[in-house]
Amino acid sequence: GQQLNQSPQSMFIQEGEDVSMNCTSSSIFNTWLWYKQDPGEGPVLLIALYKAGELTSNGRLTAQFGITRKDSFLNISASIPSDVGIYFCAGQLGGTYKYIFGTGTRLKVLA
């Protein structure tokens, strides 16, 4: 089946640093979503992307829908301790209702 490769798998960063993570696939997606998941909780939507090339910000978060429609990235600027968690990308293929989730990036912020 379709796979979304998300990298890095995990990262430790210092508070105040910027963070980048991305998702890539061999498939073409119509929609990209980025979610954050805290332990024991459900995923919480951060950013939704609907068009190739689209660049969208939500506070300190910026995400882009890759021009080839096969990738997306998420940047977090000036990280803070509460940014700790697992970040998932999710892509929706054309003609389907489901989203395919990436493998997740576990972020740890050192104060």
Added chain:
Amino acid sequence: EPEVTQTPSHQVTQMGQEVILRCVPISNHLYFYWYRQILGQKVEFLVSFYNNEISEKSEIFDDQFSVERPDGSNFTLKIRSTKLEDSAMYFCASSVGYRVEYTFGSGTRLTVV
């Protein structure tokens, strides 16, 4: 802010027993979904439901699984005869359309012993 509500938050069941996981989607949403997440792994699609019928399902969603919208507010996932490998977090989600973002519930942790 509207929420998707799931109950119970944690359920422990014996292997072979039936379980029903319950969800109350956001009231004006039309599309409903179940996903699961085995501990430490990614979120996996199980099924989508629209207009009182299954619109799409994954290979995980076999004959042991069923979904129902018994009234205007609840959306349930039934596992007929649970197996150890069914232990996971089960997330319900809903959306206003199918090519838009989902809102997820907080999940039900199912433990099969």
